[in-house]
Amino acid sequence: MKHKLFYKPPGLPEKLIRLLFPAKCMVCDRILIENSVLYICPSCKKSLPKYERGFVKNFEVQLVDKLFAGFYYKEGMETAIHTMKFNNHPRLTQTMSMLLWEELIKEESIPRFDCIVPVPMYSKKKRQRGYNQTELLAKQLSVLSGVEMRTGLLLKNRMTKPQSRLKRKERLENLKGAFSLGKGSEYLEGKHVLLVDDVVTTGTTLTTCAKILREQGVCSVYAIVIAIA
Numbered sequence: 769m770k771h772k773l774f775y776k777p778p779g780l781p782e783k784l785i786r787l788l789f790p791a792k793c794m795v796c797d798r799i800l801i802e803n804s805v806l807y808i809c810p811s812c813k814k815s816l817p818k819y820e821r822g823f824v825k826n827f828e829v830q831l832v833d834k835l836f837a838g839f840y841y842k843e844g845m846e847t848a849i850h851t852m853k854f855n856n857h858p859r860l861t862q863t864m865s866m867l868l869w870e871e872l873i874k875e876e877s878i879p880r881f882d883c884i885v886p887v888p889m890y891s892k893k894k895r896q897r898g899y900n901q902t903e904l905l906a907k908q909l910s911v912l913s914g915v916e917m918r919t920g921l922l923l924k925n926r927m928t929k930p931q932s933r934l935k936r937k938e939r940l941e942n943l944k945g946a947f948s949l950g951k952g953s954e955y956l957e958g959k960h961v962l963l964v965d966d967v968v969t970t971g972t973t974l975t976t977c978a979k980i981l982r983e984q985g986v987c988s989v990y991a992i993v994i995a996i997a
């Protein structure tokens with residue numbers, strides 16, 4: 769599967785915003801050149817730790833057929849993801865999706881997907897943050913790939929603790945009953961689904977989501993993440 773890169777230059781509203789708030793690199797915070805499409809400077813972009821393994825079976829991430837990671841969760845990527853999550857700026861998710869897309873289209877063969885499903889965020893948390901970065905990422909990937917994104921099929925029912933801070937046993941406990949199917953989930957039967965998340969640390973979140981999707985008759989579950997820890 770060969771795809772073209774798709775970089776949309778900043779439009780007028782964004783140019784005006786940039787007059788007041790100059791665009792900065794999401795890794796080193798340096799001010800970028802005026803028409804910079806990505807929120808990352810060329811030198812930080814070049815030194816990002818690429819994963820370069822394609823879609824592979826990751827035995828840590830059970831129930832997921834194959835996983836694609838763009839980068840390792842270290843060096844500049846850690847900072848970039850942190851900026852994307854906590855600096856309320858949708859364009860940062862766009863930069864991230866383009867970086868991920870650039871890695872993805874290097875692949876000779878990409879599995880066929882019927883839909884892209886973002887790992888959901890608890891509604892209250894989404895309201896507090898103003899956005900779900902994973903959903904924005906999935907939306908961008910949907911635009912770039914032409915595969916439709918489906919939200920609301922998978923729901924998060926409550927707040928959970930960050931998985932990275934827990935021990936293996938606690939992680940499962942933390943996610944117990946945290947996800948469920950939403951309205952219209954019959955659609956999933958027999959489908960090939962691409963789950964999207966920002967970072968995979970232990971894989972428990974992806975496995976939990978994959979389990980629910982499989983119980984609904986999903987044919988295959990692939991996953992794509994920006995970075996792997």
Ligand SMILES: [Zn+2]
Pocket residue numbers: 793794795796797798808809810811812813
């Ligand atoms: Zn930089």
